[in-house]
Amino acid sequence: MEVKELGHVVLYVRDIERSARFYRDVLGWRQILPAAGGDATLGKVPVAAFNAPSGRTHHELLLIEVGEDAAGMPEGRRIGMYHFGLKIGTSDDELREALAQLKAAGTPVLGMSDHTATHSLYIADPDGNEIELYVDVPGVDWENPAAIGAPVKPLRL
Incomplete structure (x- = not known):
């Protein structure tokens, strides 16, 4: 088996x-489910599906409602997903624009990092799922492991 891409x-x-x-x-x-003015359910559970404006695939994100009484994520070290990354461009200007939009929307920025290969902002969704918004740094040699495993530095935009 060979994984072709994250679906x-x-x-x-x-x-x-x-x-x-x-x-x-x-x-x-881009929200694709429910359709405008409609409902979408998986069984009897409300769902919403999205894809990026590029329309690369049928869906890239599916949300499933579990209700207000669902257990929250435990604090500190735990097993499970840390975050997922969303590429938002290829320049720091695009990252600055995203930062301004996040501030205007009242979305707190949890951190900003220079990973050598990428520059990243970290935020959380309303349920605490962490999201990395990043841009690829132009000219990075992806074949060089040192570019991927470089020490993380603070990012200054």
Whole structure:
């Protein structure tokens, strides 16, 4: 077997409407389910599906509502997903624009990092799922392991 690409991410969320607004209105994903004015369910559970404006695939993100009484993520070190990354461009100007949009939307930035190969902002969705918004640094040699494993430095935009 050979994995060809990461296809999609599925997240449990407390409130489908709140989370759909965040992914659609703050991050700019294209909502494909439910269709305008409709409902979408998986069994009897509300869902929302999204893809990037590029339309690369049928869906890249699926949200499944589990309700307000669902257990939250434990603090500190734990097993499971740390974050998922979303490439938003190839320049620091695009990252600065994203930072301004996040601030305007009232979305806190949890951190900013220079990974040599990428420059990244870290945020969380309304349920605490961490998201890395990044740009690739032009001219990085992806075949050089030192570029990927370089020490993380603070990012100054």
